[in-house]
Amino acid sequence: MLHEDVVCPFCACLCDDLKVETDNGTIVKVDNACDLGNHKFLTDDDHRLKEPIRRTPSGWTSATLQHAIDRTVEILLGADRPLLYGWSGTHGEAQSIGVHMAEVLGGVIDSTTSVCHGPSILAIQEVGHPGCTLGQVKNRADLVVYWGANPIEAHPRHMSRYTTYTDGFFLDRAFKERKVIVVDIRRTQTAEVADEFILIKKGGDYAVLSALRAIVRGKSDMIPATVAGVTKEQLLRIAEMCKKAKFGAFFFGMGITQTQGKYKNIRNAIELVDELNRHTKFTLTPMRGHYNVYGFNEVCTWMTGYPYAVDFCRGMAFYNPGETSAVDILARKECDACLVVASDPAAHFPKDAVRHLGEIPTVQIDPYPNTTTAFCELQIPVAVTGIDAQGTSYRMDGVPIRVKSILNRGYPTDTDILGEIYRRIKEAKRV
Amino acid sequence: MIFTLNTGRTIQQGNNVEMKYHPDYAKEVSRCHMNPLDMLDLGVMDGERVRVTGPAGSVVMYVVQDETVSHSTVFVPYGIYANQVISTETHGTGMPDFKTTEANLEPTEDSVLTVPELLRALGGMPYVA
Amino acid sequence: MSELLIRHACVVDPVNRISGEIMDLAVRDGRIVESVSDRAEVIDAQGFLTMAGGIDSHTHICGTKVNFGRYMSPEDMRAGRTLKKGQMHSTSGYSVPTTYGNSYRYATMGYTAVLEGAMAPLEARHTHEEFMATPLQDTMANVLFDGNWPVMEAVRDRDVKRVAAIVAWVLTAVKGFAIKITNPGGTEAWGWGKNVTCIRDPVPYFEVTPAEIIETLIRANEILRLPHSVHLHCNNLGTPGNYSCTIGSMDVAPDLNKERQSLYVTHVQFHSYGGTSWKDINSKAHVVADAVNRKPHIVIDMGQMMFGKTTTMTADGPMEFNLYKLHHNKWSNHDVELETGSGIIPVYYSRKSIVNSVMWAIGLELALLIKNPEQCLLATDNPNGSPFVKYPEIIALLMSNPYRQAEIATLPPETESRISLPAIDRELDWNEIAMMTRAGQGRALGLRKLGRGHLGLGAIADIAIYPLSIGAIDPSKEYTRVIEALRLTRYTIKNGKVIARDGEILSNRNKTTIWVRPKIPEQHRMDHDPDFIRNFERYYTVRMSNYPVQEAYVPESTCIETEAVW
Structure with missing residues (x-):
């Protein structure tokens, strides 16, 4: 099946003129994309994490989605100062749930913005x-x-x-x-x-x-x-x-x-x-990098007033990059739990910030195993926005484009998983 | 010898961004691009190894000869190797010194660690399917 | 079925000629009805002032430039913070609050519907995303056509039907409500760092004039039988001597519609300046008001300026750059390909400034000199003239000459010779205030027959009850009580449900987005037009198939379908 005017979920150029051919649930051909876009579409299936995984002292083992969600809720509710980090590689609707979650938890939310633009x-x-x-x-x-x-x-x-x-x-x-x-x-x-x-x-x-x-x-x-x-x-x-x-x-x-x-x-x-x-x-x-890093800034701004690095511990939005940004919070060992969504801080943060991720309960929601996986207690795989999930993304110049889903690989979306976690948190907090 | 460590995106780093356990990723982000004159001064050849030591620690990388890199700077595709030496100091901006870290380079016979080895050294448990 | 009975309401509803009568209001399933059963929930209004929900017919609350106003101004965000509490999210922002901030503040002031004044079609999805996060008001968006290339080309070809067909396609695609023209032609010229001075200057390359753009769009608007008229932000905003341009623009408008105005001219305060420079600026509100009094087919809003800190934001990019050169504060600009522009700068309006003092007086003069209050609606071009939270003060100023005189006494003495306000003793009554804040908006937006802006049988049960016994006070003398009461409703009711009580928000969500879908003959539709499609694919940076706003962005939607007169 030929899909026209497909939107590329790699960089913030957000090219929307790709032609992608799918056959029996796999992507067989991509036209108009650059090398990075081609690679993303054509090799996607090879690298996906197939099911939720859990770290045990002896190694990684599979986990049920139910267990993974239960434990994530437990970690987040048990934390005094959770950090919710990442967000640039997912759609706006999921980012919006993330911001709501940070507010209810009194946590800190930051995106890859703090280490790019x-x-x-x-x-x-x-x-x-x-x-x-x-x-x-x-x-x-x-x-x-x-x-x-x-x-x-x-x-x-x-x-x-x-x-x-x-x-x-x-x-x-x-x-x-x-x-x-x-x-x-x-x-x-x-x-x-x-x-x-x-x-x-x-x-x-x-x-x-x-x-x-x-x-x-x-x-x-x-x-x-x-x-x-x-x-x-x-x-x-x-x-x-x-x-x-x-x-x-x-x-x-x-x-x-x-x-x-x-x-x-x-x-x-x-x-x-x-x-x-x-x-x-x-x-x-x-020149914004991730395809939806600007989208996080937009969503976070209309919801909290600030584009990134927002701290809710006072019951309202507080913003002070350098203090409330992810690298600083990790370096000061201030957060006592971390939820990583749609990014890979372990590859892109200085090593002493990464080390702290491994010292606290960290959960990652991401389609692929990456270096951050190594520091997590749990990882929940989700659909890839632009391949098997749809939603809003903002180009580097602020133009919003709806990124499409072109096939179904049977994964839940970020919105599904985060929505469920948020629902459970609200229930526990009686909101 | 002291160099300024400059990190940045490359197409290969981008292509491997969702497959960090693949040897291609390690190969790309463990390359330390150097000006040939600086290589001469340091006494290293293309493909040899250097130990790069910065404020946060040290790591071994491969030397890649690159005429486009300016004197007394080195370029490393951004990723887990460069981050072994870069400090968490952000000077109150949230942004570490990804392009301005001073690093000492010396030739070495030590081997370049793999990504899983680097992760283990930081207390991580690599996941291999 | 849900029923509500509001007892002892002191109703002011000029559309139905009810003026301060104590009566009961019955509501069933979100509409005003004759009577309800004895199982209805009962609210005792205690004889307090009760009006239809407020409607803001020109405000900037959602979309690209509004959000950029927040993004670039952490100082403004810090200046208006509220805690998370009960069902309420935390909020930030004074002049450009977060979406929840806007929604809660409007709700507690009794406002239940708002029109975003300027949406660039290419970025419409963004506006709708923020509408979704504005939970307690019905929302509508003006769609910008001031620098639209296909429209200008059709205007140049004198093809009004083609203009109508383009407008129909765009409005439908972006789920917009009305045609907005901001500095017609000027935003396109700004693409080259230039501007037009008034309605007779040709637009670079396109060789059409603002006057031609305005007139053709008015005619196209009526061909499409859109609920609202063309909504115009005149050329030459904020420049001494611009009043003649404003009157010239009004002269362009033909009278084509019996039920409402044919042209809505917005934030006219900013367009009623006399003089030749900032040194000799003076008010020409009386001249503009005379013109409006002679033209029943024109409706304006005040664009009242109030002293204090705020943020200016408009699609009028060149004007913002000029303002930046005066203020030397920070400046943002955002031009939108093939369509329009925008600019943002923060400002401080000082009562020590003669210019600002004249501006303050002009808005009030317009409202007091225009005879029919349905022709001059209350708005500040939020947040440009001031944040909307100042509406209660504006209402009090209009109702009280002593309040105005007390304020005038605080201004630089040189102001007095430049304005006519000190000599105006008109004091508006509650009927007139209701006209200027809901009934007039209902008419101007073409929503009165759909049950908005009034409380007649069948009307939508959007109701504001303010803690004020209007029979017991004299607004002229007790203006501070008026201000206090209008700031916070006792009850705000939307679709028959209480959404706010005494400043507390009691609802998560109660809204719809109203948009229009004009139907035109199939063969004229732009999605079949080879020229339109070819140029779209060639010059836009998004594909035509990715441009329309999907249904997912209007989960609560009221679509008004119109049948074009072709």
Whole structure:
């Protein structure tokens, strides 16, 4: 059976033009997807955890779903300060149950945001965010800047669907008419296709952004011959390209959210874009990673007022990243139980944060065994959103798209499992 | 020799993201990409091993020669190997120093641990179907 | 069957010409009926003020930009927190509360239906997700058409039927309620960092004028026989001297509908400025009010500004950038491909500012100078003029000249020569307040015949009972009691069920989302139109099949089907 206009649940490009062929409950062919998308659809079945598993002193053993849910409820109700972490790899409806659950439990809820674009959000909370949907870029932009981002590896169709290679309404021959600037501390694959590549010395992003702001404001006299390894000549040329563009689109990645200065870098980038808007049209978009990491921020915001790292221990939402974010809470050994949903912190957190996961009762709800499994007491496999579960997802630019279910592999969805756990918790708490 | 450890996404790391026990995953995220001149200074060849020691501890990785990496930095696809040396310090932002950790590199004959070995060292019990 | 009897209600229901009569209201299965059996649940209203549930016909509570207002403003979230309690979720936010915050605060003020003022069609799913998390009000969404490419192309071709067909397709696809035009043409120009100054400027590339967009959409609206009229946010918001643009925009509107207005002009306070710069800004509310008095086919809302801190948010992207350049606070912008834009900045309206003082006076002047209260509805463009929690103060200001004079005395003395408010002694009565807060909205939104905005037989039993004996007080003198009573109902009843009592929320969920599905001749439908489909697939970044909002997003839904006059 051929499924058209399938939405890819890998990265936050959320491409919705895939053609997927299924035959007798397996996926046999995928068209239009990138390497990452292809891989996700075609190898999915090989890696699924088949049934709930439970850790015993002698090793892993299977568990009934009933036992797994009972024990999860028991762990969460018994905890003083549970951490509910992950959420970027599932649909919004499940995320919403997670937030409700954190509220009833008086726990902390955080998503992978805190270790990807959390600093971008902190910067936006200081100075705002001049952005747009990706179609604005596709149809109008004659200049695209990728700063600390490597879309060819992390978002492989970004350039062909939304920026460099796609024709738009006001650009008939986009590839010729659009200029691309890439800024990085290493010559990435994306740098190879740039019209201008700016190689910055490590940690030099803030200085280079400041220099560009100064030039755009007409203060080029004060710029020294080189800034963080970038020549003044190149900086002047770049600033001129930006000012002369009819529509400039600035995309940034973890190359500046994770480097020194963190959110202050992003603040500087946003203020550069503000400044450029006094000369022409310029927008800025974070290259969000997981296909629904932005969805968690949206859901969490309309429910609690804050995009991530929300602590309910006071009976209301409290937000202070650095204190209420997952790595910090684990590093301080503050949480006494953890529920991990749709992410793999053991692979992506510093090891001392990971170690604490193994010292407290941890439960994971995830379709696949992963490194976090090793630190869990229990894992409950669920359907994969976009393959055998449907729901809402938010693209990196905030456009909400309903991700589809194209076959049935007999797994419950995140919404089913979390809904049942939440129901049981409410019952126990007499809510 | 002290280097700045830079981590980031790669296509292979992405492809293996749902199969972390597969040797392909370990192979991808245990690669320490180095500039050839830095390799010369350190006295290592492509495919040899280095011990990378940072604020949180140390781990052995394979050296991969990579002209795109700048002098005095190394690039490691982000994952469990790099996280053996990165500290939990977030400077009040929630974000560890995934791209700016100072690490000491030295050539080593020690072997590169497997993912299950790393997990066990942290008290985990790997799951193998 | 569920029955409710409200005894000793002091009913103010101008639609049914009931003005402060003490009477009983009988409710069966969510509707007002003649009488109920003796098994009915009984509520004693103690002679308190009882009106139909409040309706807000222009507010920003759900959707992309509202949520971005929260996302970028943890300081605002901290400024309005309430604890989890009983059935109530915890809430955050002062000017942009969380969905539960909005819903609880509206409910305890007696509001049972709200119209989200601006929904970008491409992001409609988001608005509906937040509607689902707004549990205690019926919700509707204005759909933005100000910069819609296919619409502008059809306007350029003078093809009003094609415009109607596009609107029909989009409204149905996104489950929207009405046509909204925000700074027509200006949001498209903003795609290039430009704007239009008023209704005669051509839109870059598309070569149509805002006036043509407005007029064609009004005609298309009536072809489709939509319940509400076109809902217009004029060009040139917030600029000294803009009143002439506002009046020019009203002049464009033909009178096409006998039952309601043909054009709803929103937050007119922001569009009634005289002067040539911020230095000599003055009120032209009297000129705008005269125009409205002469045009019964126009309805406006006040867009009242109240002093204090709030967040401004609108689809009018270029205006927000100009405001940012004045305030130097933080600025967010979000342009939406082929459709519209939006911007957000936080502001502080100070009574020490002459400009802000003039703005404050203008909203009140409009309401006091427009003769028919059904033509000037009470709204603040929440949260742009102020958060909706200030409605009780606005009502008190309209009912009390002494209160207004006391407030005027606190403003900079230079304000007085720029406004006419000090000389206006009109004081509105409870009938007029009911008109401005529910009855007029029912009419303007085309929902009166569906039983909204009044308490006649067959009406939907959305009822607000405020702890105030109106016969016993003089609102002119005792305005503080008016404010206090309107802040918190004794009972808010929705579909015949008590949802709030004395500020406590008693219901998890009681709502519907109202949307329209206009039917047009099959051969004109856009889903069969090769040009429309080709351009959609070529220029949008989502596939046409993934664009429509699925049924899953309107689990509680009231669809109004209309038959187009083709």
